[in-house]
Amino acid sequence: MDNPVGEQVKSGLLPTPGLASGAMTAKAVRPSRRLGWISLRISWYVVLTVFSVVLALPFFWLVSTSLKARGTEFLVPPQWIPQPIEWDNYRIALFESGLPFTTFLVNTVLITTFNLIGSLVVGSLVGFGFARLRFPGRQTLFLCVLSTMMLPGVVTLIPSYLLFKTFGWVNTWLPLIVPTYFGGGAFNVFLFRQYFLTIPRDLDEAARMDGASTWQIYGRIALPLAGPVLATVAIFSFLDNWNNFLGALIYLNSLDKMTLAVGLQAFQGVRQSDWNLMMAAATIMVIPVMALFLFTQRYFMRGIVMTGMGGR
Amino acid sequence: MIRSAPTGLSAAPKRRSALLRQEAIDGYLCILPWVVGFVIFTAGPMLASGYLAFTQYDIAFAPKFIGLANFQQLLFGDPLFWLSLYNTAYFTFLFVPLHLLFALIAALALNLRVRGISVYRLIFYIPSITPTVASAFLWMWIFNPDYGLANAVLGIAGLPPQKWLFSETLAKPSFIILSLWGLGSAMIIFLAGLQAVPESLHEAAAIDGAGVLGRFWHVTLPMLTPVIFFNLVIGIIGSFQIFTTAFIATQGGPDNATLFYVLYLYNQGFQFLHMGYASALAWVLFLIILGFTFVQVQVSNRWVYYEGGTDG
Numbered sequence: 001m002d003n004p005v006g007e008q009v010k011s012g013l014l015p016t017p018g019l020a021s022g023a024m025t026a027k028a029v030r031p032s033r034r035l036g037w038i039s040l041r042i043s044w045y046v047v048l049t050v051f052s053v054v055l056a057l058p059f060f061w062l063v064s065t066s067l068k069a070r071g072t073e074f075l076v077p078p079q080w081i082p083q084p085i086e087w088d089n090y091r092i093a094l095f096e097s098g099l100p101f102t103t104f105l106v107n108t109v110l111i112t113t114f115n116l117i118g119s120l121v122v123g124s125l126v127g128f129g130f131a132r133l134r135f136p137g138r139q140t141l142f143l144c145v146l147s148t149m150m151l152p153g154v155v156t157l158i159p160s161y162l163l164f165k166t167f168g169w170v171n172t173w174l175p176l177i178v179p180t181y182f183g184g185g186a187f188n189v190f191l192f193r194q195y196f197l198t199i200p201r202d203l204d205e206a207a208r209m210d211g212a213s214t215w216q217i218y219g220r221i222a223l224p225l226a227g228p229v230l231a232t233v234a235i236f237s238f239l240d241n242w243n244n245f246l247g248a249l250i251y252l253n254s255l256d257k258m259t260l261a262v263g264l265q266a267f268q269g270v271r272q273s274d275w276n277l278m279m280a281a282a283t284i285m286v287i288p289v290m291a292l293f294l295f296t297q298r299y300f301m302r303g304i305v306m307t308g309m310g311g312r
Numbered sequence: 313m314i315r316s317a318p319t320g321l322s323a324a325p326k327r328r329s330a331l332l333r334q335e336a337i338d339g340y341l342c343i344l345p346w347v348v349g350f351v352i353f354t355a356g357p358m359l360a361s362g363y364l365a366f367t368q369y370d371i372a373f374a375p376k377f378i379g380l381a382n383f384q385q386l387l388f389g390d391p392l393f394w395l396s397l398y399n400t401a402y403f404t405f406l407f408v409p410l411h412l413l414f415a416l417i418a419a420l421a422l423n424l425r426v427r428g429i430s431v432y433r434l435i436f437y438i439p440s441i442t443p444t445v446a447s448a449f450l451w452m453w454i455f456n457p458d459y460g461l462a463n464a465v466l467g468i469a470g471l472p473p474q475k476w477l478f479s480e481t482l483a484k485p486s487f488i489i490l491s492l493w494g495l496g497s498a499m500i501i502f503l504a505g506l507q508a509v510p511e512s513l514h515e516a517a518a519i520d521g522a523g524v525l526g527r528f529w530h531v532t533l534p535m536l537t538p539v540i541f542f543n544l545v546i547g548i549i550g551s552f553q554i555f556t557t558a559f560i561a562t563q564g565g566p567d568n569a570t571l572f573y574v575l576y577l578y579n580q581g582f583q584f585l586h587m588g589y590a591s592a593l594a595w596v597l598f599l600i601i602l603g604f605t606f607v608q609v610q611v612s613n614r615w616v617y618y619e620g621g622t623d624g
Contacts, residue, residue, distance in 0.1 A: 129342025182349025
């Protein structure tokens with residue numbers, strides 16, 4: 001159960017020699033086997049190609065439409081490569097759509113940043129407590145963390161709204177930010193705990209012998225070693241907040257407070273038939289996510305693997 | 313003997329227990345933010361929602377206790393409750409198996425050491441991190457009856473155009489198609505599971521004369537069952553809560569064909585301000601999801617293979 005996460009990660013996404021060595025054995029056996037292997041390999045390429053085309057096409061369509069001049073998105077049959085390429089769509093979507101799109105962008109960046117910091121600081125502290133310190137009730141409380149991970153968010157939707165309404169927090173960012181600072185998110189706590197469990201206990205014991213306090217161990221030993229999991233949590237926190245729609249929909253109702261997710265929805269109301277502009281606006285929301293993914297692929301994959309394997 | 317123990321030794325346990333107490337105090341301090349958050353933002357709202365489910369509450373006036381009336385109403389007097397449940401079940405039970413199947417095929421195709429496999433992995437994965445609002449926009453455009461990519465593709469195949477999201481019969485299948493686009497994260501979990509299958513097992517099976525399919529059926533698949541189980545549980549919990557895409561793309565239409573459960577709950581709570589009734593809906597959903605998860609866990613020990621015991 002408490003399988004060292006680091007190990008899984010190390011073994012997780014490295015290319016395995018699995019099928020390659022299968023080829024060797026097949027070669028050694030019989031010609032008919034070999035033929036079977038070749039046809040299998042070909043069908044593998046077919047599967048890969050079909051999947052790639054089907055999955056990439058919508059994306060291509062998104063970017064392609066976002067660059068089409070007004071009206072050319074309605075041509076039948078459709079133009080695959082826009083003629084002419086209209087970069088101006090992005091300027092219009094950002095500055096002249098009739099909505100404060102740059103405000104949405106700034107708001108989203110701010111909320112995401114606040115929550116990113118909160119989930120890193122608080123999540124790591126709570127995870128550290130569950131992983132490295134012994135206290136009565138620890139197991140039971142950790143079970144509570146796990147069960148909140150499985151809890152459908154909808155169940156607490158109405159009373160949370162009513163709670164924040166009594167606080168007078170509706171149409172502020174507080175309902176979207178404050179909860180992060182109280183717990184850091186169950187999933188993040190889980191990730192941190194699993195990671196801290198893999199750090200050898202001797203380090204703590206030795207530090208304690210030398211008179212280090214818990215907080216020094218947390219700050220000087222645990223955190224500096226937690227680079228990979230900090231990165232993973234940061235990425236997922238970013239994604240969650242960048243994408244958060246329902247929360248923003250319920251709590252934010254004036255344009256100057258809105259995030260991209262709900263702002264984009266408002267965009268739909270204003271520019272309903274300008275599909276090229278809508279696609280440009282959507283692309284603007286997608287670009288930071290893609291950029292983040294391209295630069296941090298390793299941590300992305302690790303995070304997903306950690307969730308999956310955590311469920312074992 | 314005890315009496316004659318040197319003072320140095322009797323002081324040590326005392327110091328040790330003081331250390332343990334300090335550790336426990338520090339432990340509670342570490343997890344304190346989570347405990348407070350859990351009480352205020354999870355457990356409290358859960359209980360409140362449990363109470364509200366038995367009341368009539370429209371925010372303007374204080375909640376009025378009405379016993380089981382909400383539940384009676386939704387079970388016996390509310391066709392939309394049953395319709396939304398049907399829509400959601402339709403979506404879940406078609407989407408989740410297809411999702412697992414395609415994600416598994418994609419993972420199998422990617423679990424091969426060939427040149428350029430990381431590019432394929434990128435293409436397969438990227439749709440799953442596209443922000444939901446952006447992907448909802450994109451798919452509304454793809455499914456556009458007059459100018460959409462979907463009908464263009466059908467046209468190339470010589471098939472008649474469809475109305476997709478605007479068709480009562482095709483609206484739910486359209487949601488399944490657009491949701492399948494995001495198979496990436498389940499795929500990565502499968503991929504990690506595939507790469508965790510020990511090579512020695514494959515070799516042993518190959519020596520025993522098992523072909524590629526035989527090894528897949530008798531080695532890979534059984535070793536993969538815990539990951540399949542995880543993706544199944546997570547998939548069902550997630551699909552029961554489908555909301556954002558439907559909210560943006562169809563608002564439940566045409567003729568309530570895509571009125572999914574959470575969308576209906578949202579309408580009841582935030583459009584009609586039936587907070588009590590919406591809380592009852594939330595609890596019913598919670599119980600349904602809990603029931604499904606429970607049954608899956610119960611049934612899992614018949615088909616899920618855990619290496620090294622059945623303690624999973």
